[in-house]
Amino acid sequence: MTDSQVSPQWLIFAGGRILPTAPGVYLWSSLPAGCDDIRQRHPLGYAASDHAKGGVVAVEVNLPDDLYEQTVPVRQAIIDDSVQGFLLHQAASLVNWGRSQKCCSRCGEALKESERVDDRARICPSCDYRSYPVVSPCVIVLIHRDEEILLAQGVRHPAGFFSLIAGFVEPGETLEQAVAREVKEETGLDVTDIQYRNSQPWPFSHNLMVGFTARYAGGELTLDPEEILQADWFPLHKLPQLPPPQTIARRLVDDYIATRVMASEDADKT
Template sequence: MTASKIHWNPGWTTKAPEQGDLVLELSGSGVVKPADGWLRPLESMTGNPESAEFVSLGSANGRPVFVTEVPESKAEGQEVVSLRDALLMISDAPAAMLSTGFQVWQWFQDHKYCGRCGGSTGFHPRERAKWCSTCNIPWYPRLAPCVIVVIRRQDQYLLAKSSRVKRHFYSLIAGFVEPGESLEGAVVREVKEETGLDVTNIRYQGSEPWPFPHQLMAGFFADYAGGELVLQEDEIADAGWFSPESRPPVPPETTISGRLIRDMEKVIVAGGSGS
């Protein structure tokens, strides 16, 4: 089943996979990719279905889809694509399905035991949650809200290079939302902490799940309001003001950062305010 033919719908069931159901196989930080797509039938999976654990993801083309993990020794000789490469470099990768698969599998591994009493958990009968019958509490998949922002100053915008990521992209200022903080408040704080700049006129543009490991990215435009660049060196290796015709390499449009940058470029070229 090739990526271009995958029509994936998220969903949830507690039933075990059956012959003919589809499996997304993970191995380490990558996906075991069959020659004809991203999924394989249960009966032809790389590992041993009898000893594997499975978590429901939804359905693809009307067939149930499950995620499992294959030991790296079993994946030898197979094509294993890292999740980051799939999302950044492969335009026809089923990004939503792969993102969900990694996040759901991580949740399944992290909550085999109750965080309160330490007892074993089972699947909740009606929701995507692990259930502790002793404490009577559910453990849902974790989501961490984050903000990411394009800052405009006249006909230029700010791009920054992370001190942690090895890729040569320049991208945007981003960070996690703190408890008790609004999304807009997080934009102001993160920009100030990482660059020393002040921003105003913050406006929401869109969102995207980002599974490294479980972020939900909220994208914004903002206007420069003052200050000089003072970089937080443990976060930002370099930053500067760029114009649409003279910018460095940036992430592809398959990512929210890539789309935000290109959307801002269109606003600048058109002479608009982007409000």
């Protein structure tokens, strides 16, 4: 069998949920019976060669009741993700976009998929307008003050669950300006030494989380009640319940703790 004949693997979505092939496993080697009513499909990967070699295809289907009962929420699947890299994130983002982007925003005509397998555009047959998947940049920031970090419980978080300050980038802003603004709006604090750390796609619905650290520069905690239920400074050795390890928020916290531990060990050696 040549590369061009390789059969794809499948990620199967239905109604905002995903069908596992086993607990915590979501790649199917073939579409199971009852998945022939495909509402949308998206070849995954980041280059034309990925699509040409079979790769992974995300589909949204109408599932029969017995299969739909086996589905799990996409958010749970992201946390349990056993799919290599960020294919599941990409798949969920594209399916969310495809579900909402059905008609031309210019003339209202129904959009059609591009005939090119490596082109994600949806094209209006009436006015030729091309619609592409949306990516919404968000900043998320770990704020530190000596041996403490600021953690907050958002209005949508479960009780006892704390995370970092985050928010969408506004038009005309740099990422660093967005960090400073979001922190000021949600907590009343000023920050400095804003440094990029890493990023993560987050398909709820099509976000790109851009992670930073920042040093506390002044101010008293004054919370935005529409966004934050409570927030406080926590010592690194006594942190509350945090987001799962697969999230950028947790990686920022873990990386910062590791950096402080290394700095302390280096200081002990001198």
